[in-house]
Ligand SMILES: [Zn+2]
């Protein structure tokens with residue numbers, strides 16, 4: 001692979017930082033001294049609450065003045081740092097994404113305060129909205145529903161123009177039958193559709209697209225990613241999607257199979273999601289949140305990511321269970337401190353050996369967090 005696809009460029013980091021600045025987030029992305037080697041990913045696990053999968057980042061060690069290492073072609077190690085003091089319980093930032101998918105049908109039911117109403121799912125953020133609020137947004141081009149103007153604009157700006165009017169019924173048919181058991185529900189093809197539409201609409205080489213270029217530079221497919229490799233998921237489905245999007249997969253080398261493989265590995269290394277209890281039974285969700293993926297792991301994290309379960313914004317319906325993440329301070333964080341989350345959920349309470357075992361999904365070396373170093 002060309003070395004430029006292994007690193008996250010200064011321009012990319014700057015654009016992520018400008019997103020944080022626009023939100024007024026009290027943090028910034030910078031070079032981290034705690035580096036990690038990522039190896040592989042784990043499959044989505046079943047649990048009552050959403051399981052925050054990976055994030056997984058960062059190849060190798062680096063120094064604070066990492067720029068020179070980057071220029072020498074060393075893999076970069078980034079982290080998120082507080083730019084001012086943060087109080088426990090503060091929302092540090094929220095991270096919405098167009099790269100998400102869910103097993104909830106477009107028209108479904110939504111429960112508010114114990115009562116059930118007809119509802120719709122926002123195509124962009126996958127959140128459920130009570131139809132009685134009559135805050136449905138639609139683009140001029142079609143009848144696709146969005147929860148807010150923001151979601152409508154994001155969809156138009158990122159992927160919707162590429163898919164609007166094209167026939168993806170062959171891909172969506174698996175959802176026609178609502179009784180499809182959620183654990184067999186195939187979110188992968190929908191995640192493929194979303195990211196490929198995003199790439200095609202942008203006209204960029206997929207690996208230059210900020211949503212993909214910002215993800216873990218370690219694309220080496222771990223054992224787990226390889227094990228789940230299949231001709232259908234890796235080649236057939238994405239190529240058919242691309243053909244439907246109007247790409248000549250035999251001529252357009254931007255979508256060569258090694259590129260598809262790279263997108264797949266990064267998606268699996270960074271996707272959040274899992275299965276949660278929905279109104280009609282379990283609901284499977286998967287999403288890649290690009291800002292969140294810059295946060296490193298610690299076994300004593302000072303922050304956590306939570307599903308934004310209900311969002312009330314101007315001109316928006318109440319949204320339940322969207323793919324937006326809120327990063328919340330678990331303790332007070334001083335200016336300059338690095339912000340960490342746990343990649344292993346509550347397993348941070350286990351022994352160092354058990355923690356490292358669990359972290360093997362993301363780190364190929366022993367965890368170097370403060371707790372692990374103290375206990376070493
Ligand atoms: Zn939405």
Ligand SMILES: [Zn+2]
Nearest residue numbers: 139141142164
């Ligand atoms: Zn449309």
Ligand SMILES: [Zn+2]
Nearest residue numbers: 299367369372
């Ligand atoms: Zn640790």
